[in-house]
Amino acid sequence: MNIIKKEIDKLNAVLTVEVSKEDYSANVEKVLNNYKKTANIPGFRKGQIPMGMVKKQYGKAVLVEEVNKVLQGALHKYLTEEKLDILGNPLPKNEAGINWDDDNYSFEFELGLAPQFNVDVKGKEVLQYKIVADDEMLNNQVKTIRKQYGKLISKKEVEKGDEITGTFTSTEKEIEKKTTLSTDEIAGKKQLESLIGAKVGDTVTLKTKGMFADDHDNQKYLGVAHDEAHGLDIEVSFNIEEVNKREMAELNQELFDKLFGEGKVSSEEELKAKIKEDAEGQFAQQSDQKLLNDVVESLIENTKFDLPQEFLQRWIAMSGEKRLSEEDAKAEFERSEKGLRYQLIEGKLRAENKLQVTFDELKDYSKNMIKAQMAQYGQMDPSDEEMESITARILSNKEEVERLSEQLNSAKLLNFFKENAKLKTKEITYDKFIKEAYA
Structure with a gap:
């Protein structure tokens, strides 16, 4: 067994693996002897098949299989011992030209070599955010807690800040959604004016366009699909079934203990x-x-x-279950190049540190x-x-x-x-x- 590496450039090389008869012949004979003992061939008793017939029927397939086993083992050992950092897998170069009637074989493989580079994490400055909870957020959170743990007081008429329970309906969009919302959720001025002063049992007609500050609320309160929620512009009926004023909870020890122990x-x-x-x-x-x-x-x-781009494109084309066209392999390389670059960078950082x-x-x-x-x-x-x-x-x-x-x-x-x-x-x-x- 002889292996020769020829560097084409810093990113590409060709390995030539020379396999002689002595590297594989013993394995081939062993397998054929096992076939002789176990094969079923009409006209011959099991174990009494002439070796010539066994070789004629199975010899070439066994030869190819055993040579490939020796070849793959030698490749793996060489790459490991030489500590070659390769990308993808070795690609057969002259596979179609092998004459299996010979005793000695020479196999060539293309290699894509990993590039040599340095990583400077102290190079370009990167912004690190320190996110703080400001007074406005804290006050709003306290207000939300007080509302959440407060008492509901039933009312007959809607005023600003009240919570309304009712059902939205629309035959156009097949809407029938019971919901509870606060008047504070209503962003549209005309819609809010229509609700203020309405009484339990009333049905109010509202335009959905601009009713909420965020169109996603159309999905939440009206029950429409996500795609329909954006830019929804229809009229809906809202039947008011319940009006409540939420009396905020006092900030006392009972509330503090309930919240945190x-x-x-x-x-x-x-x-x-x-x-x-x-x-x-x-x-x-x-x-x-x-x-x-x-x-x-x-x-x-x-x-x-740099990357061995042409090699990687050929490897991508051949490595899947279905061989890709040159154009598709190039497109796939372009999609995956950024990820490959980071894999190499991260691998180097992890190894060196x-x-x-x-x-x-x-x-x-x-x-x-x-x-x-x-x-x-x-x-x-x-x-x-x-x-x-x-x-x-x-x-x-x-x-x-x-x-x-x-x-x-x-x-x-x-x-x-x-x-x-x-x-x-x-x-x-x-x-x-x-x-x-x-x-």
Whole structure:
């Protein structure tokens, strides 16, 4: 067995694998001898078939199979021992030209070589958002809580701020939807004027265009499909069945204990502080995901290297169940190029900075996740035996292991970027973050 590597350029090479008779002949003879013992050929007793007949019937197929086994094993060993970093898989180059009547064979394979490059995470500055809960948000949250835990007072006539229960109907769109909404949800001035002063039992005709600030509310309150909700412009009838004024709950110890447990919050200031802490904890997750996405985009854009594009297009064309045309393979490469570039960048970062996830890390991560979930249901101190049992069960599930590994991989990468990337922090409210980050 002899293997020769010829570099075409820095990204392409050709491997020539020379297979001689001595590399495969013993395996071929062994298989044919087994066939001789077990094959069923009419006119011959089992095990008494002449070897010449066995070779005539099975010889070529066995030869091809055993040579390919030797060939694939030699390829794998060579690539591993030489530590060749290749993209895709080796592509046969002269497969159609092999003369299987010879004793010795020479196989050629094209290789796409991974590019050499450096990753500079401290290069271009990336914006990191710190989302804060401002006074307006905190006041609105307190107001929402007071409404949620307040009392409903039944009324006969609609006034501003009341909650109305009724049924929307429309024969045109086949709407018949019972709902409860506050007059505060009505954005249209004419629609609000039609509702104010209406009484229980009245039926009010309303135009849907501009009735709500967000067209998605047409889906929520009228029951229309998502696609119909956008730009809905019809008349609907609204039969008023119930009117209630919501008397807001007092900010007292009874409410605080109901919300957070006995004695944990004892004033409006502490309530706002708790709301702020919880809200900003949730905001941090969105900010972190945005940061991770932005650093990734920056690395892809600013880490320059070439790829063996023609080789990869040929590999894409041949690697699927159905061979693709040259045009389709090129289009598929263009769709996947960005992802491939990031795979190479991420792989280099993980290898150079030891960011790979170990089993012990995955096990600890699983335990912490389980503890957090159990704490939500009041199980604050599970036993070690219980934790080990649940963790073992989770880690025996392949899909769960993949999901948790992906989460932990992202967390490790995010922490690495926070510690090493060139970041500029910007403090911003949640509403402004949504507008600015996802405009």
